[in-house]
Amino acid sequence: MKILLVGEYSRLHNSLKEGLHQLGHEVTIMGNKDDFKNYPVDIYINHSFQKGFLKKIKIGIYKFTSLDLGSIEIYFKAKFQLKKLEHFDIVQLINESPLLIEASFEKRFIKKLIKQSDTLFVLSTGSDHLNINYLIKNKLKYSILTPYFENPSLKRNYLFDFKYLNSGFKDLHHFIYNHCNGVIATDVDYHIPLRGHKKYLGLIPNPINIELIEYKPLKFSSKLKIFHGVNKHSMLKKGNKFFDEALKIIEQKYANKVEITTTYNIPYEEYIKYYDDCHILLDQVYAYDQGYNALEAMAKGKVVFTGAEQEWLDNYNLKEDTVAINALPDVDSIVKKLEWLILNPHKIIEISKNARAFIEKEHDYKKIANLYVKTWSL
The missing domain is CATH 3.40.50.2000 (Glycogen Phosphorylase B;)
Known part of the structure; x- marks a missing residue:
């Protein structure tokens, strides 16, 4: 099969790609490199407004017009790359917002993905609308939101997570769930909020390339x-x-x-x-x-x-x-x-x-x- 994996967190898609290659499939990863972690991708998509004068321009324009130049640049770069890629049998998103851009541009990008593929799947492996909407109800004995529940003044530290509750990302969530073939959780933390959902296909554990990771029996010297x-x-x-x-x-x-x-x-x-x-x-x-x-x-x-x-x-x-x-x-x-x-x-x-x-x-x-x-x- 020809497979496109969009987005990368914590090397998940890289390890999956390595496993899929072993099974004889052709795999491409598109996305950024997860900030300072610098994970490998085949098609690197990011914006030019990371620091210095360009970053100041981006912030200033957003403040006065609500236009996010970073999102716009990433969207058009991704769109341009898609034109160069052929039809895919499978497309999988690392998250509901795989390019980490504004919801409206994510939606436009994903619409184009759907036209170029037979099937679309999405992972729940980080903050997304359904996950945060579940956690905000404070049903678990603890979660990533526990510090916020204990001290609401920390809300600004959760702007990235809480954005998934706004109308734009809620709309993106429903659009993806209406058009995808299914949702896969990558561990128990993401499995719990998805239990019983009609689009949920189950938990598939994170892939680890054990051939690249040497097991070293622990030895004790002094400390x-x-x-x-x-x-x-x-x-x-x-x-x-x-x-x-x-x-x-x-x-x-x-x-x-x-x-x-x-x-x-x-x-x-x-x-x-x-x-x-x-x-x-x-x-x-x-x-x-x-x-x-x-x-x-x-x-x-x-x-x-x-x-x-x-x-x-x-x-x-x-x-x-x-x-x-x-x-x-x-x-x-x-x-x-x-x-x-x-x-x-x-x-x-x-x-x-x-x-x-x-x-x-x-x-x-x-x-x-x-x-x-x-x-x-x-």
Whole structure:
């Protein structure tokens, strides 16, 4: 088949592309490179107003006319690229807003996509209208919106997420759901809001290219190494503050036993090198399931503090803290689990092996690519 994957978050579409290639399909990725993470794409689409004088012009024109020059430029670049591409058997959007532009221009772009393809699928793998509309009702014990519920003055930190509730993105959502062949969730966090929806095709776990990620049995020399990689743009929504506070306590109490490394906003290729020799990786708190950073670290055999809630345990028939450590929005809880591992290093070895085995069983990129092909063919 000839497949177009539009948009890229966290290397999901790249890993899927690699799996689809193994199955003999022709795959093209169109999109930006997810900001500083700089993921590979085949057709790079972005605007010229990123910084300096051009950025000031963009802001000024938007302020007085409500015209977003960045959205307009990206739309016409994407439209031009589509003209050069032939018909696709499958088009899949990484999100309801795969180009990260204004809803009206996303809609115009997706209309053109529909004309050039037999089928259109959309992933729920980040903030979108249905997901945020569910989370805003505050039904879960915690979510990325928990800091906002606790302190509404933080609303400006959620402008990106809350935009999906405005009329333009609501209209875009309904347009996509009316014209797509189905919606796929990539983990439990996105599965929960979609349960029972007529367009929902089910959860397909994130694909991980285990052939590119070497499993390294953990070894202990002098100190236990803990890595905390922070994305400043999403640190509030991921609950990194709980890790920061827990690490201060651990560093004071076990200075002679641990070595702690914290990084901020580093590109993907650098990020994976930074944590290469760590034993424990601190990923995120406000989640029920693992995102890409956690999964790739687990594939390397790291013990990852991340989303590993009961719903995730039930989905994969696992026991608590055997494959990944469920990180709760509670400093004392995180400290206790870190202490448990520091004082019981044999558990680190055990969880490390389990983590790699889990990724091989549930997230292997070729198996996942095959699941996508089967789902697209339903």
